[in-house]
Amino acid sequence: MIDWAICAVKQAEPHETVSGGQSTLMSENWVLKEEEAVELLALLITSARIQMEEPAHYGPLRLLTATERLSAMIVERASEKSRAFLQENVDRIPDMHMAMSDGEAYIAALDERCRAVAACLLRHSCPPEEE
Amino acid sequence: MMSEAVLNNIKTRRVVRAMTDEPVAREQIEAILEAARWAPSGGNLRPNRYIVIQDAATRRLIRLVSPGMFQQAPVLILICTNWDVVAEHNVPPTDRALLIDIGTAAQTMLLAAQALGLASGPVTSYSKEAVKIILNLPASYSPEMFICIGHKAEIVQTGMRAWKKISWRDLTHWERFK
Numbered sequence: 319m320i321d322w323a324i325c326a327v328k329q330a331e332p333h334e335t336v337s338g339g340q341s342t343l344m345s346e347n348w349v350l351k352e353e354e355a356v357e358l359l360a361l362l363i364t365s366a367r368i369q370m371e372e373p374a375h376y377g378p379l380r381l382l383t384a385t386e387r388l389s390a391m392i393v394e395r396a397s398e399k400s401r402a403f404l405q406e407n408v409d410r411i412p413d414m415h416m417a418m419s420d421g422e423a424y425i426a427a428l429d430e431r432c433r434a435v436a437a438c439l440l441r442h443s444c445p446p447e448e449e
Numbered sequence: 450m451m452s453e454a455v456l457n458n459i460k461t462r463r464v465v466r467a468m469t470d471e472p473v474a475r476e477q478i479e480a481i482l483e484a485a486r487w488a489p490s491g492g493n494l495r496p497n498r499y500i501v502i503q504d505a506a507t508r509r510l511i512r513l514v515s516p517g518m519f520q521q522a523p524v525l526i527l528i529c530t531n532w533d534v535v536a537e538h539n540v541p542p543t544d545r546a547l548l549i550d551i552g553t554a555a556q557t558m559l560l561a562a563q564a565l566g567l568a569s570g571p572v573t574s575y576s577k578e579a580v581k582i583i584l585n586l587p588a589s590y591s592p593e594m595f596i597c598i599g600h601k602a603e604i605v606q607t608g609m610r611a612w613k614k615i616s617w618r619d620l621t622h623w624e625r626f627k
């Protein structure tokens with residue numbers, strides 16, 4: 319069930335997205351510096367390469383490492399709406415790795431983060447409150 | 450008593466993935482490198498070469514191209530294979546002794562670090578091509594494994610839980626298979 323109550327949060331000005339050219343309501347705040355973006359890019363490209371020779375279950379580990387690093391880079395500059403999500407969900411990713419050998423617990427923990435990120439997206443994209 | 454200390458050292462060594470930035474003394478680094486010199490080597494060829502990296506900027510760059518390097522270690526020792534030595538002795542490049550040599554050197558360094566009260570961890574999840582560029586490695590050197598050395602940070606360890614509890618008995622067969 320979608321929690322529409324979170325739509326009550328007032329939004330920033332809309333802007334065009336690069337992907338579909340559609341108007342979204344995500345804040346226009348810059349949260350990533352060029353240096354940080356390049357660092358993340360290095361992590362992603364090298365992860366893609368080493369994954370060719372590593373066990374398949376390392377794939378999620380690399381993506382989560384990138385998630386953690388991205389979160390650490392943006393958390394201070396992110397809006398309140400994103401920050402809560404980052405602090406409650408991404409900060410706890412290192413504990414999740416410990417559960418990697420327990421497939422079901424790992425999937426459950428990933429599902430929990432997926433629900434949380436969906437809720438975060440909704441908070442960002444709900445239309446502004448009627449005046 | 451001595452043998453007990455050695456066995457305890459082997460049993461209590463664990464990979465450390467969170468380290469402080471406290472530097473490691475030069476004599477301790479040298480003691481670890483000297484220990485590696487005494488590791489067994491196939492044919493006593495000693496094809497491994499060690500590169501010690503302490504410079505903060507270089508360590509940072511290496512970590513950026515090493516997704517499996519979780520620690521920010523003050524010292525990195527890169528174990529390389531020197532292919533000139535391999536060719537000189539007509540060893541086929543596919544000879545598995547070359548990989549085993551990396552393993553004996555790595556374990557010897559990890560145990561030496563443990564004996565010195567230092568934290569350590571091996572890393573093979575990095576881009577070889579990127580590391581070659583960052584360190585400007587000669588063409589005859591291939592980067593095989595990093596040994597991260599430092600002091601353990603007092604935070605909860607990130608790491609992999611064992612897939613299942615195993616004892617040495619689970620890993621051992623005696624005599625012949627029936």
Ligand SMILES: Cc1cc2nc3c(=O)[nH]c(=O)nc-3n(C[C@H](O)[C@H](O)[C@H](O)COP(=O)(O)O)c2cc1C
Pocket residue numbers: 462463464465466517518519570571572573574575609
């Ligand atoms: C060949 C080899 C490669 C490894 N590569 C990495 C690595 O890239 N990153 C890492 O954090 N640990 C790495 N490790 C450490 C293992 O994950 C670790 O030894 C294992 O989980 C058992 O933990 P323990 O040594 O603390 O008992 C590697 C170990 C070996 C032997």
